[in-house]
């Protein structure tokens with residue numbers, strides 16, 4: 001006959017283990033967004049307008065040249081919980097492949113109507129959204145959007161978004177390094193959809209950022 005005390009301890013131990021393993025098992029279901037290089041073009045000086053609409057610069061009548069992209073999503077922790085208050089920054093080159101940066105050759109030819117950089121805080125549900133441009137290639141790189149996230153608990157992430165199905169991705173060393181873990185593909189590849197309901201001729205994509 002089984003010792004009832006042993007059985008009881010066994011049950012308690014089992015309960016304790018399931019309490020510990022539950023959240024961890026759930027956490028393991030969300031692949032974290034991979035850290036990637038910041039690259040050389042993070043702004044030295046922030047533009048006068050730093051809002052989340054990069055297609056319009058405050059005080060200018062013209063809109064940026066290029067295809068408008070509505071980029072939105074949530075900032076989550078590895079357990080899938082929203083991270084309200086996270087600060088999200090994005091930066092990218094203009095439709096000609098030119099960054100607003102002192103190390104950028106031909107910077108004087110850049111599209112002055114493109115803000116190039118924007119930032120915002122995630123809302124109470126961890127949501128963020130930018131109106132920006134579909135990224136284009138420049139010499140040596142496949143199209144990408146740089147981003148950085150700082151969470152209220154001190155977490156930091158620097159990474160890049162790419163266009164799903166872009167043929168140049170496979171030759172891009174930064175992109176390939178991020179996909180050493182194939183689960184990270186959905187974290188870095190933007191699936192672009194037409195968004196006529198949002199804006200004529202615009203594209204939209206939803207990208208959750210998971211801070212591991």
Ligand SMILES: [Fe+2]
Pocket residue numbers: 039041141144146
């Ligand atoms: Fe870049």
